[in-house]
Amino acid sequence: MDPHLLRTLVAVVEHRSFSAAARALGYTQSAVSQHIASLEADLGTKLVERRPVGPTGAGERLMEHAGPLLLRLDAARADIARLRAAPPTRLTLACTPAALTPSLAAALARVRRGAPGLAAGVRVLGPDAVVRAVLTGEADLGLVDGAAAPNDPLPLPDAGPMATVGVAEEPLAVLLPAGHPLAGRPALRLADLADAHWIDAPDTAVPLAQLRAAAHTDGFRPRLAYGGGDLAGLVRLVAAGHGLAATGLAAAAGQPGAVAVRISAPRLVHRTEAVHPRTPAEPVRALVEALGHTA
Known part of the structure:
Protein backbone atom coordinates (compact mmCIF):
# COMPACT_ATOMS: atom_id res chain seq x y z
CA MET A 1 0.00 0.00 0.00
CA ARG A 84 23.32 11.61 10.70
CA ALA A 85 22.37 14.85 12.42
CA ALA A 86 25.03 17.33 13.56
CA PRO A 87 25.34 18.08 17.28
CA PRO A 88 22.23 20.08 18.20
CA THR A 89 22.33 23.79 18.94
CA ARG A 90 18.65 23.90 19.87
CA LEU A 91 16.54 21.91 22.32
CA THR A 92 12.82 21.69 21.59
CA LEU A 93 10.68 20.47 24.45
CA ALA A 94 7.03 19.41 24.14
CA CYS A 95 5.05 19.00 27.35
CA THR A 96 1.51 18.63 28.62
CA PRO A 97 0.09 21.59 30.58
CA ALA A 98 0.39 19.95 34.01
CA ALA A 99 4.00 18.95 33.27
CA LEU A 100 5.03 22.59 32.82
CA THR A 101 5.98 22.99 36.48
CA PRO A 102 8.50 25.15 38.36
CA SER A 103 10.71 22.04 38.54
CA LEU A 104 10.78 21.83 34.75
CA ALA A 105 11.60 25.53 34.44
CA ALA A 106 14.44 25.13 36.96
CA ALA A 107 15.82 22.05 35.20
CA LEU A 108 15.77 23.77 31.81
CA ALA A 109 17.58 26.78 33.29
CA ARG A 110 20.24 24.47 34.73
CA VAL A 111 20.84 22.84 31.35
CA ARG A 112 21.06 26.19 29.56
CA ARG A 113 23.57 27.50 32.10
CA GLY A 114 25.77 24.51 31.27
CA ALA A 115 25.43 25.14 27.52
CA PRO A 116 25.27 28.94 27.03
CA GLY A 117 24.91 28.70 23.25
CA LEU A 118 21.94 26.35 23.39
CA ALA A 119 18.67 27.80 22.10
CA ALA A 120 15.48 26.34 23.51
CA GLY A 121 11.82 26.14 22.64
CA VAL A 122 8.83 24.89 24.64
CA ARG A 123 5.52 23.72 23.16
CA VAL A 124 2.48 22.89 25.32
CA LEU A 125 0.41 20.10 23.76
CA GLY A 126 -1.92 17.26 24.67
CA PRO A 127 -0.31 13.93 25.64
CA ASP A 128 -0.86 12.20 22.28
CA ALA A 129 0.53 15.21 20.43
CA VAL A 130 3.59 15.26 22.71
CA VAL A 131 4.40 11.64 21.89
CA ARG A 132 3.83 12.29 18.17
CA ALA A 133 6.14 15.29 18.26
CA VAL A 134 8.98 13.23 19.76
CA LEU A 135 8.46 10.32 17.37
CA THR A 136 8.46 12.53 14.28
CA GLY A 137 11.42 14.67 15.34
CA GLU A 138 9.42 17.85 15.91
CA ALA A 139 10.52 17.76 19.56
CA ASP A 140 13.71 16.45 21.12
CA LEU A 141 12.10 15.60 24.45
CA GLY A 142 8.53 15.21 25.63
CA LEU A 143 6.98 15.34 29.08
CA VAL A 144 3.59 13.72 29.58
CA ASP A 145 1.50 13.29 32.71
CA GLY A 146 -1.40 11.09 33.77
CA ALA A 147 -2.78 8.80 36.42
CA ALA A 148 -1.14 5.46 37.23
CA ALA A 149 -0.59 3.05 40.09
CA PRO A 150 2.49 3.96 42.16
CA ASN A 151 5.72 3.20 40.23
CA ASP A 152 3.76 1.97 37.19
CA PRO A 153 4.47 3.52 33.78
CA LEU A 154 1.87 5.59 31.98
CA PRO A 155 -0.11 3.83 29.23
CA LEU A 156 1.60 5.49 26.24
CA PRO A 157 1.15 4.37 22.62
CA ASP A 158 3.75 1.99 21.23
CA ALA A 159 4.28 3.79 17.93
CA GLY A 160 8.04 3.66 17.47
CA PRO A 161 11.47 3.48 19.08
CA MET A 162 11.49 5.72 22.11
CA ALA A 163 12.51 5.57 25.74
CA THR A 164 10.50 6.69 28.77
CA VAL A 165 11.61 7.48 32.28
CA GLY A 166 9.59 8.64 35.26
CA VAL A 167 10.68 12.05 36.50
CA ALA A 168 7.99 12.85 39.08
CA GLU A 169 5.19 11.27 41.11
CA GLU A 170 2.78 13.16 43.33
CA PRO A 171 -0.64 12.52 44.84
CA LEU A 172 -3.55 12.50 42.43
CA ALA A 173 -6.13 15.13 43.29
CA VAL A 174 -9.59 16.24 42.24
CA LEU A 175 -10.25 19.91 41.60
CA LEU A 176 -13.43 21.21 43.27
CA PRO A 177 -14.96 24.69 43.44
CA ALA A 178 -13.93 26.41 46.66
CA GLY A 179 -17.52 26.35 47.94
CA HIS A 180 -18.17 22.68 47.12
CA PRO A 181 -19.52 20.61 50.05
CA LEU A 182 -16.57 18.20 49.75
CA ALA A 183 -13.88 20.88 49.44
CA GLY A 184 -13.00 20.68 53.14
CA ARG A 185 -12.32 16.94 53.16
CA PRO A 186 -8.68 15.80 53.65
CA ALA A 187 -9.16 13.07 51.01
CA LEU A 188 -11.83 11.55 48.78
CA ARG A 189 -12.55 8.17 47.25
CA LEU A 190 -12.63 8.29 43.48
CA ALA A 191 -15.66 5.99 43.23
CA ASP A 192 -17.68 8.39 45.39
CA LEU A 193 -17.30 11.04 42.67
CA ALA A 194 -18.48 8.87 39.78
CA ASP A 195 -21.91 10.54 39.59
CA ALA A 196 -20.60 14.09 39.86
CA HIS A 197 -20.44 16.46 36.90
CA TRP A 198 -17.01 16.44 35.25
CA ILE A 199 -15.14 18.50 32.68
CA ASP A 200 -13.79 16.47 29.79
CA ALA A 201 -10.31 17.99 29.29
CA PRO A 202 -8.07 15.17 27.96
CA ASP A 203 -5.25 17.52 26.95
CA THR A 204 -5.12 19.28 30.32
CA ALA A 205 -6.39 16.91 33.02
CA VAL A 206 -6.49 13.16 33.56
CA PRO A 207 -8.77 11.73 30.82
CA LEU A 208 -12.15 10.61 32.11
CA ALA A 209 -11.65 7.18 30.53
CA GLN A 210 -8.70 6.62 32.89
CA LEU A 211 -10.88 7.54 35.88
CA ARG A 212 -13.61 5.13 34.76
CA ALA A 213 -11.08 2.33 34.40
CA ALA A 214 -9.52 3.06 37.80
CA ALA A 215 -12.88 3.21 39.60
CA HIS A 216 -14.36 0.25 37.66
CA THR A 217 -17.49 2.21 36.80
CA ASP A 218 -19.13 3.77 33.76
CA GLY A 219 -19.60 7.08 35.57
CA PHE A 220 -17.54 10.28 35.27
CA ARG A 221 -19.79 11.69 32.58
CA PRO A 222 -18.77 15.10 31.23
CA ARG A 223 -20.91 18.17 31.70
CA LEU A 224 -18.55 20.34 29.67
CA ALA A 225 -15.88 19.64 27.06
CA TYR A 226 -12.69 21.72 27.27
CA GLY A 227 -10.34 21.58 24.31
CA GLY A 228 -7.79 24.06 25.57
CA GLY A 229 -4.32 23.38 26.90
CA ASP A 230 -4.35 26.08 29.57
CA LEU A 231 -4.46 24.65 33.10
CA ALA A 232 -5.44 28.02 34.58
CA GLY A 233 -8.37 28.17 32.17
CA LEU A 234 -9.52 24.73 33.29
CA VAL A 235 -9.30 25.81 36.93
CA ARG A 236 -11.47 28.83 36.18
CA LEU A 237 -14.13 26.55 34.71
CA VAL A 238 -13.99 24.31 37.79
CA ALA A 239 -14.20 27.34 40.08
CA ALA A 240 -17.31 28.55 38.21
CA GLY A 241 -19.06 25.22 38.87
CA HIS A 242 -18.94 23.71 35.40
CA GLY A 243 -17.58 20.39 36.68
CA LEU A 244 -14.68 18.60 38.36
CA ALA A 245 -11.28 17.65 36.99
CA ALA A 246 -8.42 15.43 38.16
CA THR A 247 -4.75 16.39 38.08
CA GLY A 248 -1.66 16.44 40.27
CA LEU A 249 -1.83 17.94 43.75
CA ALA A 250 1.16 20.23 43.12
CA ALA A 251 -0.07 21.28 39.68
CA ALA A 252 -3.39 22.39 41.19
CA ALA A 253 -1.98 24.04 44.30
CA GLY A 254 -2.41 27.78 44.61
CA GLN A 255 -4.95 28.10 41.81
CA PRO A 256 -7.55 30.70 42.83
CA GLY A 257 -11.19 29.72 43.16
CA ALA A 258 -10.66 25.97 43.33
CA VAL A 259 -9.54 23.45 45.93
CA ALA A 260 -7.45 20.34 45.25
CA VAL A 261 -8.37 17.33 47.40
CA ARG A 262 -6.23 14.19 47.37
CA ILE A 263 -7.68 10.92 46.07
CA SER A 264 -7.22 8.25 48.75
CA ALA A 265 -8.63 5.21 46.91
CA PRO A 266 -7.81 3.52 44.68
CA ARG A 267 -4.06 3.97 45.12
CA LEU A 268 -3.18 6.23 42.24
CA VAL A 269 -0.52 8.85 41.64
CA HIS A 270 -0.15 11.69 39.19
CA ARG A 271 2.95 10.64 37.24
CA THR A 272 5.13 12.62 34.84
CA GLU A 273 7.34 10.81 32.34
CA ALA A 274 10.04 12.02 29.98
CA VAL A 275 9.78 10.60 26.46
CA HIS A 276 12.80 10.76 24.18
CA PRO A 277 14.56 8.89 21.34
CA ARG A 278 16.46 5.77 22.34
CA THR A 279 19.70 7.55 21.40
CA PRO A 280 19.08 11.05 22.77
CA ALA A 281 21.36 14.01 22.09
CA GLU A 282 23.43 15.40 24.95
CA PRO A 283 21.07 18.30 25.81
CA VAL A 284 18.24 15.79 26.17
CA ARG A 285 20.32 13.59 28.47
CA ALA A 286 21.23 16.63 30.53
CA LEU A 287 17.63 17.81 30.89
CA VAL A 288 16.37 14.36 31.91
CA GLU A 289 19.12 14.19 34.53
CA ALA A 290 18.30 17.69 35.76
CA LEU A 291 14.61 16.78 36.02
CA GLY A 292 15.56 13.81 38.17
CA HIS A 293 17.45 16.11 40.51
CA THR A 294 14.65 18.66 40.80
CA ALA A 295 11.69 16.24 41.04
Missing part, protein backbone atom coordinates in the same frame (compact mmCIF):
# COMPACT_ATOMS: atom_id res chain seq x y z
CA ASP A 2 1.50 3.32 -1.10
CA PRO A 3 1.75 5.66 1.92
CA HIS A 4 1.27 8.70 -0.34
CA LEU A 5 -2.13 7.37 -1.31
CA LEU A 6 -2.95 6.68 2.32
CA ARG A 7 -2.06 10.26 3.29
CA THR A 8 -4.37 11.49 0.56
CA LEU A 9 -7.21 9.37 1.94
CA VAL A 10 -6.67 10.81 5.42
CA ALA A 11 -6.75 14.36 4.05
CA VAL A 12 -9.93 13.74 2.05
CA VAL A 13 -11.74 12.17 5.00
CA GLU A 14 -10.58 14.81 7.48
CA HIS A 15 -11.50 17.73 5.18
CA ARG A 16 -14.62 16.05 3.78
CA SER A 17 -13.64 17.59 0.45
CA PHE A 18 -11.41 16.65 -2.48
CA SER A 19 -10.61 20.29 -3.25
CA ALA A 20 -9.75 21.14 0.37
CA ALA A 21 -7.57 18.04 0.61
CA ALA A 22 -5.79 19.09 -2.59
CA ARG A 23 -5.05 22.54 -1.15
CA ALA A 24 -3.79 21.04 2.12
CA LEU A 25 -1.49 18.58 0.33
CA GLY A 26 -0.34 20.90 -2.46
CA TYR A 27 -1.82 18.67 -5.18
CA THR A 28 -4.32 19.33 -7.93
CA GLN A 29 -7.85 18.12 -7.34
CA SER A 30 -7.52 15.65 -10.22
CA ALA A 31 -4.38 14.19 -8.58
CA VAL A 32 -6.29 13.66 -5.34
CA SER A 33 -9.08 11.92 -7.23
CA GLN A 34 -6.53 9.69 -8.97
CA HIS A 35 -4.90 8.81 -5.63
CA ILE A 36 -8.21 7.73 -4.13
CA ALA A 37 -9.12 5.75 -7.24
CA SER A 38 -5.72 4.00 -7.20
CA LEU A 39 -6.08 3.11 -3.52
CA GLU A 40 -9.58 1.77 -4.10
CA ALA A 41 -8.33 -0.30 -7.05
CA ASP A 42 -5.45 -1.66 -4.94
CA LEU A 43 -7.80 -2.75 -2.13
CA GLY A 44 -10.65 -3.78 -4.38
CA THR A 45 -13.32 -1.75 -2.59
CA LYS A 46 -14.83 1.71 -2.50
CA LEU A 47 -13.35 3.84 0.27
CA VAL A 48 -14.89 7.28 -0.22
CA GLU A 49 -18.41 8.40 -1.05
CA ARG A 50 -18.30 11.30 -3.49
CA ARG A 51 -21.62 13.10 -2.80
CA PRO A 52 -21.37 14.09 -0.02
CA VAL A 53 -17.70 13.30 0.55
CA GLY A 54 -17.16 10.87 3.41
CA PRO A 55 -15.71 7.45 4.17
CA THR A 56 -17.52 4.23 3.36
CA GLY A 57 -17.53 1.44 5.93
CA ALA A 58 -14.28 0.13 4.42
CA GLY A 59 -12.87 3.66 4.42
CA GLU A 60 -13.64 4.08 8.11
CA ARG A 61 -11.93 0.78 8.86
CA LEU A 62 -8.84 1.80 6.86
CA MET A 63 -8.72 5.13 8.69
CA GLU A 64 -8.31 3.21 11.94
CA HIS A 65 -5.08 1.79 10.53
CA ALA A 66 -3.93 4.91 8.70
CA GLY A 67 -2.92 7.04 11.69
CA PRO A 68 -0.65 4.48 13.38
CA LEU A 69 0.83 3.36 10.03
CA LEU A 70 1.71 6.88 8.89
CA LEU A 71 3.00 7.82 12.34
CA ARG A 72 5.28 4.78 12.34
CA LEU A 73 6.65 5.74 8.91
CA ASP A 74 7.29 9.32 10.05
CA ALA A 75 8.96 7.99 13.21
CA ALA A 76 11.26 5.76 11.14
CA ARG A 77 12.29 8.71 8.97
CA ALA A 78 13.01 10.87 12.01
CA ASP A 79 14.95 8.07 13.73
CA ILE A 80 17.27 7.62 10.75
CA ALA A 81 17.68 11.39 10.36
CA ARG A 82 18.94 11.61 13.96
CA LEU A 83 21.77 9.19 13.17
Whole structure:
Protein backbone atom coordinates (compact mmCIF):
# COMPACT_ATOMS: atom_id res chain seq x y z
CA MET A 1 0.00 0.00 0.00
CA ASP A 2 1.50 3.32 -1.10
CA PRO A 3 1.75 5.66 1.92
CA HIS A 4 1.27 8.70 -0.34
CA LEU A 5 -2.13 7.37 -1.31
CA LEU A 6 -2.95 6.68 2.32
CA ARG A 7 -2.06 10.26 3.29
CA THR A 8 -4.37 11.49 0.56
CA LEU A 9 -7.21 9.37 1.94
CA VAL A 10 -6.67 10.81 5.42
CA ALA A 11 -6.75 14.36 4.05
CA VAL A 12 -9.93 13.74 2.05
CA VAL A 13 -11.74 12.17 5.00
CA GLU A 14 -10.58 14.81 7.48
CA HIS A 15 -11.50 17.73 5.18
CA ARG A 16 -14.62 16.05 3.78
CA SER A 17 -13.64 17.59 0.45
CA PHE A 18 -11.41 16.65 -2.48
CA SER A 19 -10.61 20.29 -3.25
CA ALA A 20 -9.75 21.14 0.37
CA ALA A 21 -7.57 18.04 0.61
CA ALA A 22 -5.79 19.09 -2.59
CA ARG A 23 -5.05 22.54 -1.15
CA ALA A 24 -3.79 21.04 2.12
CA LEU A 25 -1.49 18.58 0.33
CA GLY A 26 -0.34 20.90 -2.46
CA TYR A 27 -1.82 18.67 -5.18
CA THR A 28 -4.32 19.33 -7.93
CA GLN A 29 -7.85 18.12 -7.34
CA SER A 30 -7.52 15.65 -10.22
CA ALA A 31 -4.38 14.19 -8.58
CA VAL A 32 -6.29 13.66 -5.34
CA SER A 33 -9.08 11.92 -7.23
CA GLN A 34 -6.53 9.69 -8.97
CA HIS A 35 -4.90 8.81 -5.63
CA ILE A 36 -8.21 7.73 -4.13
CA ALA A 37 -9.12 5.75 -7.24
CA SER A 38 -5.72 4.00 -7.20
CA LEU A 39 -6.08 3.11 -3.52
CA GLU A 40 -9.58 1.77 -4.10
CA ALA A 41 -8.33 -0.30 -7.05
CA ASP A 42 -5.45 -1.66 -4.94
CA LEU A 43 -7.80 -2.75 -2.13
CA GLY A 44 -10.65 -3.78 -4.38
CA THR A 45 -13.32 -1.75 -2.59
CA LYS A 46 -14.83 1.71 -2.50
CA LEU A 47 -13.35 3.84 0.27
CA VAL A 48 -14.89 7.28 -0.22
CA GLU A 49 -18.41 8.40 -1.05
CA ARG A 50 -18.30 11.30 -3.49
CA ARG A 51 -21.62 13.10 -2.80
CA PRO A 52 -21.37 14.09 -0.02
CA VAL A 53 -17.70 13.30 0.55
CA GLY A 54 -17.16 10.87 3.41
CA PRO A 55 -15.71 7.45 4.17
CA THR A 56 -17.52 4.23 3.36
CA GLY A 57 -17.53 1.44 5.93
CA ALA A 58 -14.28 0.13 4.42
CA GLY A 59 -12.87 3.66 4.42
CA GLU A 60 -13.64 4.08 8.11
CA ARG A 61 -11.93 0.78 8.86
CA LEU A 62 -8.84 1.80 6.86
CA MET A 63 -8.72 5.13 8.69
CA GLU A 64 -8.31 3.21 11.94
CA HIS A 65 -5.08 1.79 10.53
CA ALA A 66 -3.93 4.91 8.70
CA GLY A 67 -2.92 7.04 11.69
CA PRO A 68 -0.65 4.48 13.38
CA LEU A 69 0.83 3.36 10.03
CA LEU A 70 1.71 6.88 8.89
CA LEU A 71 3.00 7.82 12.34
CA ARG A 72 5.28 4.78 12.34
CA LEU A 73 6.65 5.74 8.91
CA ASP A 74 7.29 9.32 10.05
CA ALA A 75 8.96 7.99 13.21
CA ALA A 76 11.26 5.76 11.14
CA ARG A 77 12.29 8.71 8.97
CA ALA A 78 13.01 10.87 12.01
CA ASP A 79 14.95 8.07 13.73
CA ILE A 80 17.27 7.62 10.75
CA ALA A 81 17.68 11.39 10.36
CA ARG A 82 18.94 11.61 13.96
CA LEU A 83 21.77 9.19 13.17
CA ARG A 84 23.32 11.61 10.70
CA ALA A 85 22.37 14.85 12.42
CA ALA A 86 25.03 17.33 13.56
CA PRO A 87 25.34 18.08 17.28
CA PRO A 88 22.23 20.08 18.20
CA THR A 89 22.33 23.79 18.94
CA ARG A 90 18.65 23.90 19.87
CA LEU A 91 16.54 21.91 22.32
CA THR A 92 12.82 21.69 21.59
CA LEU A 93 10.68 20.47 24.45
CA ALA A 94 7.03 19.41 24.14
CA CYS A 95 5.05 19.00 27.35
CA THR A 96 1.51 18.63 28.62
CA PRO A 97 0.09 21.59 30.58
CA ALA A 98 0.39 19.95 34.01
CA ALA A 99 4.00 18.95 33.27
CA LEU A 100 5.03 22.59 32.82
CA THR A 101 5.98 22.99 36.48
CA PRO A 102 8.50 25.15 38.36
CA SER A 103 10.71 22.04 38.54
CA LEU A 104 10.78 21.83 34.75
CA ALA A 105 11.60 25.53 34.44
CA ALA A 106 14.44 25.13 36.96
CA ALA A 107 15.82 22.05 35.20
CA LEU A 108 15.77 23.77 31.81
CA ALA A 109 17.58 26.78 33.29
CA ARG A 110 20.24 24.47 34.73
CA VAL A 111 20.84 22.84 31.35
CA ARG A 112 21.06 26.19 29.56
CA ARG A 113 23.57 27.50 32.10
CA GLY A 114 25.77 24.51 31.27
CA ALA A 115 25.43 25.14 27.52
CA PRO A 116 25.27 28.94 27.03
CA GLY A 117 24.91 28.70 23.25
CA LEU A 118 21.94 26.35 23.39
CA ALA A 119 18.67 27.80 22.10
CA ALA A 120 15.48 26.34 23.51
CA GLY A 121 11.82 26.14 22.64
CA VAL A 122 8.83 24.89 24.64
CA ARG A 123 5.52 23.72 23.16
CA VAL A 124 2.48 22.89 25.32
CA LEU A 125 0.41 20.10 23.76
CA GLY A 126 -1.92 17.26 24.67
CA PRO A 127 -0.31 13.93 25.64
CA ASP A 128 -0.86 12.20 22.28
CA ALA A 129 0.53 15.21 20.43
CA VAL A 130 3.59 15.26 22.71
CA VAL A 131 4.40 11.64 21.89
CA ARG A 132 3.83 12.29 18.17
CA ALA A 133 6.14 15.29 18.26
CA VAL A 134 8.98 13.23 19.76
CA LEU A 135 8.46 10.32 17.37
CA THR A 136 8.46 12.53 14.28
CA GLY A 137 11.42 14.67 15.34
CA GLU A 138 9.42 17.85 15.91
CA ALA A 139 10.52 17.76 19.56
CA ASP A 140 13.71 16.45 21.12
CA LEU A 141 12.10 15.60 24.45
CA GLY A 142 8.53 15.21 25.63
CA LEU A 143 6.98 15.34 29.08
CA VAL A 144 3.59 13.72 29.58
CA ASP A 145 1.50 13.29 32.71
CA GLY A 146 -1.40 11.09 33.77
CA ALA A 147 -2.78 8.80 36.42
CA ALA A 148 -1.14 5.46 37.23
CA ALA A 149 -0.59 3.05 40.09
CA PRO A 150 2.49 3.96 42.16
CA ASN A 151 5.72 3.20 40.23
CA ASP A 152 3.76 1.97 37.19
CA PRO A 153 4.47 3.52 33.78
CA LEU A 154 1.87 5.59 31.98
CA PRO A 155 -0.11 3.83 29.23
CA LEU A 156 1.60 5.49 26.24
CA PRO A 157 1.15 4.37 22.62
CA ASP A 158 3.75 1.99 21.23
CA ALA A 159 4.28 3.79 17.93
CA GLY A 160 8.04 3.66 17.47
CA PRO A 161 11.47 3.48 19.08
CA MET A 162 11.49 5.72 22.11
CA ALA A 163 12.51 5.57 25.74
CA THR A 164 10.50 6.69 28.77
CA VAL A 165 11.61 7.48 32.28
CA GLY A 166 9.59 8.64 35.26
CA VAL A 167 10.68 12.05 36.50
CA ALA A 168 7.99 12.85 39.08
CA GLU A 169 5.19 11.27 41.11
CA GLU A 170 2.78 13.16 43.33
CA PRO A 171 -0.64 12.52 44.84
CA LEU A 172 -3.55 12.50 42.43
CA ALA A 173 -6.13 15.13 43.29
CA VAL A 174 -9.59 16.24 42.24
CA LEU A 175 -10.25 19.91 41.60
CA LEU A 176 -13.43 21.21 43.27
CA PRO A 177 -14.96 24.69 43.44
CA ALA A 178 -13.93 26.41 46.66
CA GLY A 179 -17.52 26.35 47.94
CA HIS A 180 -18.17 22.68 47.12
CA PRO A 181 -19.52 20.61 50.05
CA LEU A 182 -16.57 18.20 49.75
CA ALA A 183 -13.88 20.88 49.44
CA GLY A 184 -13.00 20.68 53.14
CA ARG A 185 -12.32 16.94 53.16
CA PRO A 186 -8.68 15.80 53.65
CA ALA A 187 -9.16 13.07 51.01
CA LEU A 188 -11.83 11.55 48.78
CA ARG A 189 -12.55 8.17 47.25
CA LEU A 190 -12.63 8.29 43.48
CA ALA A 191 -15.66 5.99 43.23
CA ASP A 192 -17.68 8.39 45.39
CA LEU A 193 -17.30 11.04 42.67
CA ALA A 194 -18.48 8.87 39.78
CA ASP A 195 -21.91 10.54 39.59
CA ALA A 196 -20.60 14.09 39.86
CA HIS A 197 -20.44 16.46 36.90
CA TRP A 198 -17.01 16.44 35.25
CA ILE A 199 -15.14 18.50 32.68
CA ASP A 200 -13.79 16.47 29.79
CA ALA A 201 -10.31 17.99 29.29
CA PRO A 202 -8.07 15.17 27.96
CA ASP A 203 -5.25 17.52 26.95
CA THR A 204 -5.12 19.28 30.32
CA ALA A 205 -6.39 16.91 33.02
CA VAL A 206 -6.49 13.16 33.56
CA PRO A 207 -8.77 11.73 30.82
CA LEU A 208 -12.15 10.61 32.11
CA ALA A 209 -11.65 7.18 30.53
CA GLN A 210 -8.70 6.62 32.89
CA LEU A 211 -10.88 7.54 35.88
CA ARG A 212 -13.61 5.13 34.76
CA ALA A 213 -11.08 2.33 34.40
CA ALA A 214 -9.52 3.06 37.80
CA ALA A 215 -12.88 3.21 39.60
CA HIS A 216 -14.36 0.25 37.66
CA THR A 217 -17.49 2.21 36.80
CA ASP A 218 -19.13 3.77 33.76
CA GLY A 219 -19.60 7.08 35.57
CA PHE A 220 -17.54 10.28 35.27
CA ARG A 221 -19.79 11.69 32.58
CA PRO A 222 -18.77 15.10 31.23
CA ARG A 223 -20.91 18.17 31.70
CA LEU A 224 -18.55 20.34 29.67
CA ALA A 225 -15.88 19.64 27.06
CA TYR A 226 -12.69 21.72 27.27
CA GLY A 227 -10.34 21.58 24.31
CA GLY A 228 -7.79 24.06 25.57
CA GLY A 229 -4.32 23.38 26.90
CA ASP A 230 -4.35 26.08 29.57
CA LEU A 231 -4.46 24.65 33.10
CA ALA A 232 -5.44 28.02 34.58
CA GLY A 233 -8.37 28.17 32.17
CA LEU A 234 -9.52 24.73 33.29
CA VAL A 235 -9.30 25.81 36.93
CA ARG A 236 -11.47 28.83 36.18
CA LEU A 237 -14.13 26.55 34.71
CA VAL A 238 -13.99 24.31 37.79
CA ALA A 239 -14.20 27.34 40.08
CA ALA A 240 -17.31 28.55 38.21
CA GLY A 241 -19.06 25.22 38.87
CA HIS A 242 -18.94 23.71 35.40
CA GLY A 243 -17.58 20.39 36.68
CA LEU A 244 -14.68 18.60 38.36
CA ALA A 245 -11.28 17.65 36.99
CA ALA A 246 -8.42 15.43 38.16
CA THR A 247 -4.75 16.39 38.08
CA GLY A 248 -1.66 16.44 40.27
CA LEU A 249 -1.83 17.94 43.75
CA ALA A 250 1.16 20.23 43.12
CA ALA A 251 -0.07 21.28 39.68
CA ALA A 252 -3.39 22.39 41.19
CA ALA A 253 -1.98 24.04 44.30
CA GLY A 254 -2.41 27.78 44.61
CA GLN A 255 -4.95 28.10 41.81
CA PRO A 256 -7.55 30.70 42.83
CA GLY A 257 -11.19 29.72 43.16
CA ALA A 258 -10.66 25.97 43.33
CA VAL A 259 -9.54 23.45 45.93
CA ALA A 260 -7.45 20.34 45.25
CA VAL A 261 -8.37 17.33 47.40
CA ARG A 262 -6.23 14.19 47.37
CA ILE A 263 -7.68 10.92 46.07
CA SER A 264 -7.22 8.25 48.75
CA ALA A 265 -8.63 5.21 46.91
CA PRO A 266 -7.81 3.52 44.68
CA ARG A 267 -4.06 3.97 45.12
CA LEU A 268 -3.18 6.23 42.24
CA VAL A 269 -0.52 8.85 41.64
CA HIS A 270 -0.15 11.69 39.19
CA ARG A 271 2.95 10.64 37.24
CA THR A 272 5.13 12.62 34.84
CA GLU A 273 7.34 10.81 32.34
CA ALA A 274 10.04 12.02 29.98
CA VAL A 275 9.78 10.60 26.46
CA HIS A 276 12.80 10.76 24.18
CA PRO A 277 14.56 8.89 21.34
CA ARG A 278 16.46 5.77 22.34
CA THR A 279 19.70 7.55 21.40
CA PRO A 280 19.08 11.05 22.77
CA ALA A 281 21.36 14.01 22.09
CA GLU A 282 23.43 15.40 24.95
CA PRO A 283 21.07 18.30 25.81
CA VAL A 284 18.24 15.79 26.17
CA ARG A 285 20.32 13.59 28.47
CA ALA A 286 21.23 16.63 30.53
CA LEU A 287 17.63 17.81 30.89
CA VAL A 288 16.37 14.36 31.91
CA GLU A 289 19.12 14.19 34.53
CA ALA A 290 18.30 17.69 35.76
CA LEU A 291 14.61 16.78 36.02
CA GLY A 292 15.56 13.81 38.17
CA HIS A 293 17.45 16.11 40.51
CA THR A 294 14.65 18.66 40.80
CA ALA A 295 11.69 16.24 41.04
